[in-house]
Amino acid sequence: MMIKYMHDHYLDKYEWFMRADDDVYIKGEKLEEFLRSLNSSKPLYLGQTGLGNIEELGKLGLEPGENFCMGGPGMIFSREVLRRMVPHIGECLQEMYTTHEDVEVGRCVRRFGGTQCVWSYEMQQLFHENYEHNRKGYIQDLHNSKIHTAITLHPNKRPAYQYRLHNYILSRKISELRYRTIQLHRESALMSKLSNSEVNKEDQQLGVMPSFNHLQPHERDEVIEWEFLTGKFLFSVMENQPPRQSLSSVLRAALDDTVMQVMEMINENSRSRGRLIDFKEIQYGYRRVDPLHGVEYILDLLLLYKRHKGRKVTVPVRRHAYLQQLFSKPFFKEAEELDIRSLLENTHTDAQSFSFVSNTLKILSSSFQGTKDIGGRSDKKIHILVPLTGRFDIFSRFMDNFEKTCLIPRQNQIHHKRLHQKNVLFRLGCSIIFVEFLRFDVIQIFTGEGTTKVLYASSGDGTL
Structure with missing residues (x-):
C-alpha cells in the first residue's frame, strides 16, 4: 500500500521512488549521482539481487532465471515501473506465495512491470548487505572498500550504530577533501614553475610530489x-x-x-x-x-x-x-585552558616538582601580562612534539632556544622553524605554562589568546 500511495500522490512529481527498511544507511548525494546517470522513462527495478537463503531455495515460487530485489538495502523503482505495476497491485496482494514482502514486490514487478531486479555484479557493491559471519545487527568492519563504494548499507539496528557509521563516512569525506587540497597545492606549485613565477610558501611545503628520495642523509x-x-x-x-x-x-x-x-x-x-x-x-x-x-x-x-x-x-x-x-596542513584544537597562577601554587606545594619548573613559572607569572601585549594578540595555536627519552641534550637545547625566543622581553616574535629527524623544534613567540611531569614522551605547546600551555613528560624513571 505504501507503493500505491507514492504512485497516487507523487508519480508526476518525481522520477525515482525508493522503498527501504528503517535500519539502512543511505548516501543521498551518491544515490542522486547514480540515478541521474539512468533513464527514468525506462522500466528499471534496482537493488541487490536476491534468490533467497539456502533454507528457502525452491520454496519462494521463483522460476529459473527469476529473482527479486532484497528489501534490506533498498528497492528503487523508476516512474515507468510504478505506472505499469500499481494499477494491478490488488491482484498481487491476493496472489501471494510467501510472507516475504520483497519477494512478492519483485513478483508483482516482474508480472505487471515487465522487468525484474537487474542482474548486475555492480548492484551487489552499490546496495551493500552485511554478510559477516555471526553478524551482530550492525556493520562491524568499517575499514573496507565496500563501505566506501556502496550507496546503501544494511543493517544498523540501533541509532548508535547509524551515528557510528555516519561519523566514519564524514571522516572519509574529510580525508578526501584534504587530499584534494594537496592536489591543488601541487597544481599551483607546478603552474608557478611553468610560468617562472614565485612559488607560494604554502604550495612549496604542501605541493611536494611523492618521492622516496626526499630524505638525503649526510650522516x-x-x-x-x-x-x-x-x-x-x-x-x-x-x-x-x-x-x-x-x-x-x-x-x-x-x-x-x-x-x-x-x-x-x-x-x-x-x-x-x-x-x-x-x-x-x-x-x-x-x-x-x-x-x-x-x-x-x-x-x-x-x-x-x-x-x-x-x-x-x-x-x-x-x-x-x-x-x-x-602530511597535509595540520589542524589543532585546544581542549581546555589552564590558569597559570593556580598552576604555580600547585607546583610550589608539590614536593616532587623540579626546581627549574618552579623557577620558570615564577618568571612567567611575573611577566605574563607584559608578554601578552607584545606583538599584538594571536589566535594561532602551535603544538610542539619533542621526544624526551634518552635525549636530555636535545631537551636542554630546546629549552635554551625557547628561553631566548619566548621568555626574554621584546623578543616575542615568530622567527623560524627547524625540523630534524630526531626532534621537532619550533622557535616562536608565546607565553608558556609548565605542568608537572607525566609518564609519556610528548611535549605539546598550545598558544592561544593570552594563554599558552606546555604538556611535557619524563621517560617514566624520572630522567629526561
Missing part, C-alpha cells in the same frame, strides 16, 4: 630506519622499543585505510575492464615515518583477481605496493 644518525611488519606483528630496531610487538590499534587502522585506498585506485576502472581485485592480506611490509614529509610503506599484498565478464575466473595474485602518505 648515519640522520638515517631513518625501516620497520618490518607482517599482518600481526611489528619488528623494530628503534631505541626503547621491544624488537617484536603486536600491531597497535592505531597502526592497524592506518594500514587498513592505506590498503583500502590502494584497492580503490586498482579498481578504479574495474567495471569497464570486467574484472575486480579484492584484498586478501598483507604478506609482509616495511614502514618508516619521515617527520618532514610523511609515512612511507613498501607492502607485499596478497590479492584475489576476479573476472566477472565472459569466463568467470578467480585467481590469487601477489603485488608489491610502494606508497607514500604525505
Whole structure:
C-alpha cells in the first residue's frame, strides 16, 4: 500500500521512488549521482539481487532465471515501473506465495512491470548487505572498500550504530577533501614553475610530489630506519622499543585505510575492464615515518583477481605496493585552558616538582601580562612534539632556544622553524605554562589568546 500511495500522490512529481527498511544507511548525494546517470522513462527495478537463503531455495515460487530485489538495502523503482505495476497491485496482494514482502514486490514487478531486479555484479557493491559471519545487527568492519563504494548499507539496528557509521563516512569525506587540497597545492606549485613565477610558501611545503628520495642523509644518525611488519606483528630496531610487538590499534587502522585506498585506485576502472581485485592480506611490509614529509610503506599484498565478464575466473595474485602518505596542513584544537597562577601554587606545594619548573613559572607569572601585549594578540595555536627519552641534550637545547625566543622581553616574535629527524623544534613567540611531569614522551605547546600551555613528560624513571 505504501507503493500505491507514492504512485497516487507523487508519480508526476518525481522520477525515482525508493522503498527501504528503517535500519539502512543511505548516501543521498551518491544515490542522486547514480540515478541521474539512468533513464527514468525506462522500466528499471534496482537493488541487490536476491534468490533467497539456502533454507528457502525452491520454496519462494521463483522460476529459473527469476529473482527479486532484497528489501534490506533498498528497492528503487523508476516512474515507468510504478505506472505499469500499481494499477494491478490488488491482484498481487491476493496472489501471494510467501510472507516475504520483497519477494512478492519483485513478483508483482516482474508480472505487471515487465522487468525484474537487474542482474548486475555492480548492484551487489552499490546496495551493500552485511554478510559477516555471526553478524551482530550492525556493520562491524568499517575499514573496507565496500563501505566506501556502496550507496546503501544494511543493517544498523540501533541509532548508535547509524551515528557510528555516519561519523566514519564524514571522516572519509574529510580525508578526501584534504587530499584534494594537496592536489591543488601541487597544481599551483607546478603552474608557478611553468610560468617562472614565485612559488607560494604554502604550495612549496604542501605541493611536494611523492618521492622516496626526499630524505638525503649526510650522516648515519640522520638515517631513518625501516620497520618490518607482517599482518600481526611489528619488528623494530628503534631505541626503547621491544624488537617484536603486536600491531597497535592505531597502526592497524592506518594500514587498513592505506590498503583500502590502494584497492580503490586498482579498481578504479574495474567495471569497464570486467574484472575486480579484492584484498586478501598483507604478506609482509616495511614502514618508516619521515617527520618532514610523511609515512612511507613498501607492502607485499596478497590479492584475489576476479573476472566477472565472459569466463568467470578467480585467481590469487601477489603485488608489491610502494606508497607514500604525505602530511597535509595540520589542524589543532585546544581542549581546555589552564590558569597559570593556580598552576604555580600547585607546583610550589608539590614536593616532587623540579626546581627549574618552579623557577620558570615564577618568571612567567611575573611577566605574563607584559608578554601578552607584545606583538599584538594571536589566535594561532602551535603544538610542539619533542621526544624526551634518552635525549636530555636535545631537551636542554630546546629549552635554551625557547628561553631566548619566548621568555626574554621584546623578543616575542615568530622567527623560524627547524625540523630534524630526531626532534621537532619550533622557535616562536608565546607565553608558556609548565605542568608537572607525566609518564609519556610528548611535549605539546598550545598558544592561544593570552594563554599558552606546555604538556611535557619524563621517560617514566624520572630522567629526561
